[in-house]
Amino acid sequence: NAGVIQTPRHKVTGKGQEATLWCEPISGHSAVFWYRQTIVQGLEFLTYFRNQAPIDDSGMPKERFSAQMPNQSHSTLKIQSTQPQDSAVYLCASRGQGAEEQYFGPGTRLTVL
Amino acid sequence: GDQVKQSPSALSLQEGTNSALRCNFSIATTTVQWFLQNPRGSLMNLFYLVPGTKENGRLKSTFNSKESYSTLHIRDAQLEDSGTYFCAADNNAGAKLTFGGGTRLTVRP
Numbered sequence: 001n002a003g004v005i006q007t008p009r010h011k012v013t014g015k016g017q018e019a020t021l022w023c024e025p026i027s028g029h030s031a032v033f034w035y036r037q038t039i040v041q042g043l044e045f046l047t048y049f050r051n052q053a054p055i056d057d058s059g060m061p062k063e064r065f066s067a068q069m070p071n072q073s074h075s076t077l078k079i080q081s082t083q084p085q086d087s088a089v090y091l092c093a094s095r096g097q098g099a100e101e102q103y104f105g106p107g108t109r110l111t112v113l
Numbered sequence: 114g115d116q117v118k119q120s121p122s123a124l125s126l127q128e129g130t131n132s133a134l135r136c137n138f139s140i141a142t143t144t145v146q147w148f149l150q151n152p153r154g155s156l157m158n159l160f161y162l163v164p165g166t167k168e169n170g171r172l173k174s175t176f177n178s179k180e181s182y183s184t185l186h187i188r189d190a191q192l193e194d195s196g197t198y199f200c201a202a203d204n205n206a207g208a209k210l211t212f213g214g215g216t217r218l219t220v221r222p
Contacts, residue, residue: 043212056209100144104156
């Protein structure tokens with residue numbers, strides 16, 4: 001079991017560019033969560049999918065951020081027109097059906113210059 | 114406001130001593146998870162709790178749902194226990210986690 005896989009581990013973009021972050025949940029897990037961690041705001045929920053369907057996106061910024069889960073083996077978080085304030089570590093987690101514990105990936109550190 | 118208030122925010126312990134971390138919840142909480150974030154940033158699962166107590170080695174954690182708090186006790190602290198500890202509340206069994214602000218623990222030789 002490789003755990004939750006996130007790629008890339010580090011990404012540097014220029015202001016205004018697009019960033020796509022990838023997450024591969026633990027095989028067989030039915031729920032995928034995205035969180036963001038910054039020094040100022042701490043760990044914040046962004047959005048989550050269950051059985052590939054979007055369930056709760058209450059933490060997603062209304063503009064420029066979108067998330068998809070096209071199949072059970074991966075989810076993407078896309079940030080359009082990145083801004084310096086988007087710089088953060090983006091964490092993906094997955095949870096198995098019937099089990100409530102979430103397991104986290106190593107995160108993607110996004111730096112927007 | 115602080116839906117999950119974690120204390121202390123930082124803690125320095127002599128190797129071999131004991132201590133306790135605490136989280137108070139102002140949101141309805143059904144389950145609690147405790148994590149240790151290592152210096153590389155990875156969140157390692159420590160405990161998943163329904164109301165009650167669990168123990169694993171030198172760590173023991175309790176979730177009291179009636180009084181809306183959880184504690185993590187560390188016994189005989191070791192250097193490798195250093196890192197940032199986070200509690201997180203799930204208020205809808207299986208949905209999003211709301212995190213506390215973390216406790217940065219340093220264990221001194």
